[in-house]
Amino acid sequence: MKYGKLWLSFAFVVVASFIVLGYYGKEIYRLAPPIPEQVVTEAGNVLFTEQDIRDGQNVWQSMGGQQVGSVWGHGAYVAPDWSADWLHRELVWLLDHWGQEEHGTSWEDLEAQPKAALRARLKEEIRTNTYNVETGALVVSSDRADAITAVGTQYSALFGQDPSL
Structure with missing residues (x-):
């Protein structure tokens, strides 16, 4: 059984999750009340x-x-x-x-x-x-x-x- 596609999918999900997390973390910081x-x-x-x-x-x-x-x-x-x-x-x-x-x-x-x-x-x-x-x-x-x-x-x-x- 080949796991290459599964590892690639897993890596994509992890990278995409961190991109979303980073983006919204930055937005929360930027939009914080002064x-x-x-x-x-x-x-x-x-x-x-x-x-x-x-x-x-x-x-x-x-x-x-x-x-x-x-x-x-x-x-x-x-x-x-x-x-x-x-x-x-x-x-x-x-x-x-x-x-x-x-x-x-x-x-x-x-x-x-x-x-x-x-x-x-x-x-x-x-x-x-x-x-x-x-x-x-x-x-x-x-x-x-x-x-x-x-x-x-x-x-x-x-x-x-x-x-x-």
């Missing part, structure tokens, strides 16, 4: 820099966060989804802040109509792309900057030495 050089308020105050973001990624990586999901394939069940947690806390902070500022009560205690108006405002605030490709800066409103500061304080305590967390 990390801003700095996040600034509308007034120009720097909240954090690209290096701060990378340092935060290193904290997550030092805890093995990237290995939980990639090795076991169910990271969201084992380790917290920090991005989702941050966004949730930021959005809740904004809604509570606006509820207090505009209606004198917390988000939870508002009636349906003011809640709907604040949800629409929140959607516009969060979904508007304020990243400037030329400067590499992400510009956020003063309210969002306050929310980022509040959530950042909570995360500093969480990953720091605060025994209550």
Whole structure:
């Protein structure tokens, strides 16, 4: 029995697989969302820099966060989804802040109509792309900057030495 054609077919499949893998690996890298050089308020105050973001990624990586999901394939069940947690806390902070500022009560205690108006405002605030490709800066409103500061304080305590967390 001659195996030449089988080996040739096998070699073709292996080479083609690596070509496809290389192409899509490059595309994933090329299309990755940008990390801003700095996040600034509308007034120009720097909240954090690209290096701060990378340092935060290193904290997550030092805890093995990237290995939980990639090795076991169910990271969201084992380790917290920090991005989702941050966004949730930021959005809740904004809604509570606006509820207090505009209606004198917390988000939870508002009636349906003011809640709907604040949800629409929140959607516009969060979904508007304020990243400037030329400067590499992400510009956020003063309210969002306050929310980022509040959530950042909570995360500093969480990953720091605060025994209550």
